[in-house]
Amino acid sequence: MIYWNSLSDFLAMGGYGLYVWGSFGVNVLIMAVEPIVVARNQKATKARLKRQIRAESRSGD
Incomplete structure (x- = not known):
């Protein structure tokens, strides 16, 4: 074990x-x-996924 004499x-x-x-x-x-x-x-990932889902739902119409 190591002992120190001061701070x-x-x-x-x-x-x-x-x-x-x-x-x-x-x-x-x-x-x-x-x-x-x-x-x-x-x-940022959630926002990107929401944009992607919106874009895909618009193009799918």
Whole structure:
């Protein structure tokens, strides 16, 4: 088990702090942005499908 003597030792992570905390930060950012991107894509896809269905129903008459 690893023990740290201070908060700065913990944040430094034995010299790998930038990598560890940078990776953690990127993960948090992606997990926060992903639902927003999915919701936007879902809305755009639904709108596109509605337009396509309307166009096909007009041409089928």
